Amino acid sequence: MTDVPARHVLVIGAQCRARGELLRLKQAAEDLHVVLTDPAIGGCQVRTGDHPSLLVGRELKPEHVVDAVREAARRAKEDSAVLVVALLGHGFTAPQQTDLYYMVHESTMDSTMSAVAVGPLLAEVADEAGVDGVIALIDTCHAAGATPDIARLAGGVRSGRARLAVLTASTAVEKARDMRLSTTLVKILREGLSRTGGAMYVDRTLTEALRGRISGQTIGRAEYDNDPFALEGLWLARNPRCASNAGHEVVGPLGRQQLQQAVEIWRAQQYLPERLTLPALEELHDFLRTGTANDETSLEWRGRATDVVVVLKECMQSADLLGQMMPGVLTSDLLRAAGRLAGFPAQAGGTVPLRDLLEHAALGAQHFDGAPWRGLARFLAAVVRQAGLADKDTSRLVEWAQQRQVLAEFNDALAEFKADQQRREVRLVVSLASAWTGWPEEVEAWLLRGGNAVPTQQRFPCDSADRIGAGKAISAALVWAHSQLPTPEVLENVDVAAPAHLLAQWQPEEAKIGRRYLLGTHHAVVARWSGRLDPAEDNAEINQAARRALSASASCGIASVEWVNLPVLSDRTRLEHALTTGRYGTAVGVDHHPDDLCDVLELLLPYAPIVLWPRADARPTNGQLEELIAQRWHQLPDGFAAAYRDRWNARANAALCLGDIRAVWHDEAWLEFCRPFENRYVAALKEET
Structure with a gap:
């Protein structure tokens, strides 16, 4: 299966005053949106702004729904993409009719004008030239009434060359309850199906899987596919159980390492699958809780393996929660900055920052004598602080912390980060x-x-x-x-x-x-x-180069120190050429204390925003300096203050420590302070005082 350039989605959850509030509607809509926009599953694009891909509310009007569907179709048309539309809430059919009307805030069952006629709307967008197909998920009462008249497609502007698949929660004369279609569909899409290939479709296999889990209402489907030029099938989601879709593992290196250790001690010679998918993790969790094993060598390590699995599942849920709360804000740079704020080492960001940082917070930074989710609470607080969220926007994280009994730890971390910034x-x-x-x-x-x-x-x-x-x-x-x-x-x-x-x-x-x-x-x-x-002419240039270097270093998330030794310093002409051509970027470390340190600093400081070297009385050997800086990089430059104090009280001839290292450090805050000097209005800055 080849990737399409884009897939678009619109999930709508509307409350209706006349029919009563649906308590599970909001959560069901959000969970469905998350799984459909997961790059590894639904592959649809998240939209924010005036026309978001998730529309949930109590005050929706019929025109809001119609406009949102049409706008989503226009976006799909621009990208020649598939559109997935999900309608969750109340629905009704008029007497002696089977056409479904989707109910919004002021809808009543005695006025079809107060609701949205679903079938004609689906036919309209599926018949729009350029839209590569429409998949409709209808989780309402009388849902099968949403299936449009096929004649509207067969005789439409596309001369019938349209594609439409409709998945319905009930027949046209049945009620649907508790958002069962949406919640069950989310579970199946996350777990995958064993009797299909790399993709899941609105077909018999998916319908039977849903019917096997949902009782009291009849899950149905309708398909229309008359486009001979479509490049691939009208798939709803990628299948996590298919090995070809497992390139993005749900478990990172740290989680795998700790789980592997626990499993091997619990059951001798047992190894984890090559790829840890969510279904595999769920199966292991179920077995750990209920299964028995003849080769169980250490009962206590069954508990440890269970704990690690629970932590990994919690990390996935936390990732989903962050994705729902800030879909347009969450970036790799923001996450790595949050990791630094929480005090994590640079390597904790890994290759998949959200997954790997959450695992480090829950497994690597967790104190054994503290609350079980203390490390995770601290990292989530750092994300909140780094994103600049207002208190009103953190209610779901507060609820998360309350449920896991780490509200005090979460609030303490927020207060600490705020005070530290001040x-x-x-x-x-x-x-x-x-x-x-x-x-x-x-x-x-x-x-x-x-x-x-x-x-x-x-x-x-x-x-x-x-x-x-x-x-x-x-x-x-x-x-x-x-x-x-x-x-x-x-x-x-x-x-x-x-x-x-x-x-x-x-x-x-x-x-x-x-x-x-x-x-x-x-x-x-x-x-x-x-x-x-x-206020020299070239200061703006060297400071701008420093800003670019610091930004690149922060993005890669690892210590980026270029070390120079005595042979390199001995050839100053060659070193200066390397500096002028950008060979040395963010940080330059001198691995010894040169006799002409002043000249060395004069040479390096205009080029590197960070310069490191050992004190004259320190004698690092065998890469000690490089190793020490790599280990403590995430604590710098703040860590130098305490290290220097410790060194004042250290005994003579003590082992090399951070206090033995000198540094000239120009971070983003310092470069911002330097900005007025670049523009030669230092005098104006003085006059304002």
Whole structure:
């Protein structure tokens, strides 16, 4: 089966005031929409905006339904695509007639004008030239009455060359109950069918499967296919049980690893299938709960295997929930950013970020002494924070957390992320840019408070042009900054921008502040290169290159450090050529402490937004530095502050640690601060203060 360029869908769930509210309607419509828009199953496109692919409401009018169906048909016509239409809710037939009328908010059974005549509408869109076929799913009472008069298609504008398949929840004289067709169809589409090939159709096989699970109403179907030019059959969904459709596994590497371990210990020499499909996982879950095994070697590991399966199913349900809540917002970049916010390592994003990050949250980041779903709650809170959702848009996640008894953990994580963002927005930038050769005679400081607030700026003279004088000036800047902040705002983050010659010899966090403390004792200090604050002609270019490099690194989700060794540094001409041609991108690490560190930094800093190197008294060997950075990358640069404090108290000759690594770090927030300097209106920024 070949993939079509596009498939379109429209799922409508309408409540009717006269007939009473259908309690399961909203959930049934949403679940059906999710499975039909799943790329691995229904393959239909999600639409948002003025003409969404999911339309559920209490206030729908007949014209809303008709317009939505016609608009969906126009979209399908533009793409020469199949259109799947699902109508869920109440329906009625007029006395002595079998034509179905779909009921909306103000519909009554004594007025056909107050409802939607389904059969003629389906015939109209199926007869639209360019639409590759229509599949209609009708989950109402008297549903079989939705089947249009075949004569309308046979004698239509397409001269009969149309395709239409209708799946109905009941006969024209029967009632349908509890959205049974929709809910059962969702389960079957997710599980797949064993007696068919790579696709499922509205045919006898699907109808019999539905009839075998639904009682009290007669599931029916009607098919019309008179298009000899169709490239493939009018399929409803891909069949998950077919191996050819299993390229997108429902279980990621971490989930497979932990499940494989549990199964092998539970039953010796037992291995998982090559591909873990949802039906395979369901079958394993059922057997673990009810089955017996002669080769059961460890009863306690049956429980462990069961727990892992339950976690994996929960991850799939969470993925569905996020997909329903934010179909137009969820992206790989957003998910990886949420993973970083939650404190996950970069590799947790894997190849399928949503699946792999959820599994890491539930299996890799879960504390054994905490609530069972604590890690998952933290990641979902990070997604909410990263997406910028308002409280009113998180009700379904709050409900999820309540049901799993992790509401406090979910709310705690939201509060933590919000407070952390507020702390990050309050920053003091101290610049020693005026030190061209030695130490500066004054330092310049800006207080940033986030949002649209204009940074306040002040200059502080140095009592002496040396390390002590610079420390006193920074101390004065801190006192000034604290005086500008209203309660309860606190200042924790300090950026120190200095020329390369100072960065090569000075650790800003060790600057003496007052008589008692070092700058880094109570502040998170990040070293920056003051060259990006110089209103030079090429700063806009180098900063834009840095933004592109950081964006590319965030998208790939892994540490991207290019390491240079002594032989590379020995050939400066060749290294500079590599830098100018883009050979080195996001981060450059020097694997040793060069004697001419100042010259090395002068060479690297205009090109790489992040530069790393070991302290002079650190002696990394055998790739220790590279391994340490790879392990701790997801904690940087924030992790440096605590690492430097730990190093102050470490014993001499201790093993290489993060505190032994120096860094000049230019992230997106710093590059945004630098933007006014690119445009040469530094003076204007000062005047606004």
